[in-house]
Amino acid sequence: xxxxxxxxxxxxxxxxxxxxxxxxxxxxxxxxxxxxxxxxxxxxxxxxxxxxxxxxxxxxxxxxxxxxxxxxxxxxxxxxxxxxxxxxxxxxxxxxxxxxxxxxxxxxxx
Numbered sequence: 763x764x765x766x767x768x769x770x771x772x773x774x775x776x777x778x779x780x781x782x783x784x785x786x787x788x789x790x791x792x793x794x795x796x797x798x799x800x801x802x803x804x805x806x807x808x809x810x811x812x813x814x815x816x817x818x819x820x821x822x823x824x825x826x827x828x829x830x831x832x833x834x835x836x837x838x839x840x841x842x843x844x845x846x847x848x849x850x851x852x853x854x855x856x857x858x859x860x861x862x863x864x865x866x867x868x869x870x871x872x
Contacts, residue, residue: 788825790808790825791810791824792810793809793810793811794809794811794819795807795808799831803828803829803830804828804829804830804831805828805829806826807823807826808823808827809822809824
């Protein structure tokens with residue numbers, strides 16, 4: 763089977779291009795995210811920290827990914843396996859900014 767030719771993606775100057783298996787795709791860094799849903803899909807908005815004060819942090823959206831609920835279930839499974847493997851190889855995660863069960867951030871020392 764022939765390999766696909768790289769696909770041209772128009773990118774602005776703040777985005778990077780990465781290559782894998784002869785395919786181009788943008789690469790984004792995110793340290794903030796938000797999740798929303800409709801009866802038909804689930805959206806994840808990935809963002810970066812913008813301006814910050816002692817009491818507020820501005821999130822600057824970078825990209826929005828919308829998935830079917832079935833794909834979200836698969837993503838959760840894949841992320842769980844990936845995170846378990848990461849922790850086994852790198853040790854426990856820092857606890858700063860961890861979510862509690864009510865969806866609010868906890869303030870724990872690292």
